[in-house]
Amino acid sequence: MKATSIVLADDQLLVRAGIRALLETLPGCRIDAECADGISALAEIERLRPDIAVLDIAMPGLTGIELSAELRRREHQLGILILSGIETPETIDQAFAVGADGYLHKDFLLGELKEAVTAVLAGQRYLSPKLQQILETHGQRENGNSGDPCLTRRQTEILRLVASGRTTKEIARVLGISPKTVEFHRARLMERLGVHEVTALTRFAIQCGLIS
DSSP states (O other): OOOEEEEEEOSOHHHHHHHHHHHTTSTTEEEEEEESSHHHHHHHHHHHOOSEEEEESSOSSSOHHHHHHHHHHTTOOOEEEEEESOOOHHHHHHHHHTTOSEEEETTOOHHHHHHHHHHHHTTOOEEOHHHHHHHHHHHHHHHTTTTOOOOOHHHHHHHHHHHTTOOHHHHHHHHTSOHHHHHHHHHHHHHHHTOOSHHHHHHHHHHTTSOO
């Protein structure tokens, strides 16, 4: 069975060593490079083409979010797992919007790290349970008791295009973003509106007057 190749980037040596030690306890995982900044991480990822990049969110050179965006711009298909102590919904949304696959709070347990790596390898999104709760609470506060979803400008743009029958690639081309970013926003739209099908998004867009 092929080992899972990982590039790890964190500017704090002791933190990086601790994360490496934990990753190496996971079956089949191999750390192929350690980096202390985003620039060297980009170079190592270009050279090694790993299965997963585990990136600290706050690094010199390129932050984890900036590096994720650059990797997706270059169409790298690796899994990207962000490690962060930041809990703000805006930062979490931004990380996923630029192409990260997982966002793990730095106070994670070993079991969460294993779940995150497994999910990212499988092409699934992973968010720490603690952070999921923060996002849900934030969404409830935004919505209040009025039932108004309070969509962002970007979500409104994507809702209109999805409801108009555009494909993911077409929407990405129109908005100048990656297909993965479109998929992220569409998933967030469905979560926020409590729907599970594109037809339901279309009905909502008609009700809001976004399309006729």
